[in-house]
Amino acid sequence: MTNKAHINYQLILEQVFDKMTGLENSGQVATYIPQLAKVDANKLGIHLIDSEQSHYSVGDACEKFSIQSIAKVLSLTLALKARGDSLWQRVGVEPSGSAFNSLVQLEYEKGRPRNPFINAGAIVVCDVLISEYRQPKSELLKFIRALSGNAKLSFDPAVAESEKRTSYRNNALAHLMKDFGNIDNDIETVLDLYCYLCSIEMTCQEMAQTFMYLADNGVNPLTGEVVVSSIEAKRINAIMQLCGFYDEAGEFSFTVGLPGKSGVGGGIIAIHPKHYSVAVWSPKLNSKGNSFIGMKVLEAITTISQSSIF
Structure with missing residues (x-):
């Protein structure tokens, strides 16, 4: 994989985190699954892994949550x-x-x-x-x-x-x-x-690592194992782009510009093929069932880094 070496992802994550902590969060924690309603609604974690397997992290990125x-x-x-x-x-x-x-x-x-x-x-x-x-x-x-x-x-x-x-x-x-x-x-x-x-539990760090195979043409970078073919990785990314955000997939493509998938536990994974995998967790959901802050975090990351696939 190749990567834009000049991008300082840690600085970008810190800038985005500071911006989001001052933003009013009008979302609501999922309550229709009783266990999810018990989560601290104010959590925010972000973790990004680039093509060189370098890790960048802010906030509650090492705390487990239900990825749904x-x-x-x-x-x-x-x-x-x-x-x-x-x-x-x-x-x-x-x-x-x-x-x-x-x-x-x-x-x-x-x-x-x-x-x-x-x-x-x-x-x-x-x-x-x-x-x-x-x-x-x-x-x-x-x-x-x-x-x-x-x-x-x-x-x-x-x-x-x-x-x-x-x-x-x-x-x-x-x-x-x-x-x-x-x-x-x-x-x-x-x-x-x-x-x-x-019900699978992960941290943002674990989730970003888990999905790196989709940023690396179907190869697990930890082991070198071919998880799926490059064609299948392309197709999975395409389905994430088109279908990964309930009734808000178009909005995510429009504002963020990456393949991704959300969960009602407040997590989102997003993939920039050949560049990075990024996970964000903020439990409060918008009216479409996606993380209110998480969507804004990823929009800010791709805007600042100019790293959308489009």
Whole structure:
């Protein structure tokens, strides 16, 4: 990978952090998952890793949080490794244009989710992982631990169980897809994996490292292992660009200009292919379900560093 050596990322992160700490945060912490409502709403962490594996960090970047839907990129990657292009027969690659848990759209499209990042799409991906692996939870953790360089990285059982107790809509999505023949395994087993997937805990530092393979043409820079082909890495980045922010993907492309994925735990990962991976965490969400401050942090970083992909 190449990198703009003259960019002082540490100085940029410090400037952005100072600017954000003085900004009024009008977001709200996610409460529909009870465990997430307990998080300190004023946390802010940023961590960036460049193409030379240099680390830059400010704020609460070493504090763990629930990455939620950001983990859907990782389950998608593992499913692609197992199934290749045949995966796209069961899930699409288009922006949804509807709520991330829409039943109406799913029925209209006969049980084939619009993309792998809306809830229905991620549930199908979990179904694939259950079909492919005898112990999908263990396989998923093994995969993510290798990417992160942290052998202790794990799920948060309290968050997972909290999600399972309130997953009525996800149950409805799974049953509807089962009716259309797009879920092969037991629904309760599939939803259990889905809830545990979303409960994965990481720090900003761990998350930035985990996603470096998407900044390095599909190669894990810690080990040199080819995680996915360069074509598959390109496609995953493209889906993140188009579908990574619920109903705000266009706004993120417009203001930030990077592939990325958000989660309702307040985290965001963004990738500048061949340059860097950057993770930000601020728990309060805007009306679209994305981190209010996190969106502004990434806009400021790409503006100051002039490092958008556009």
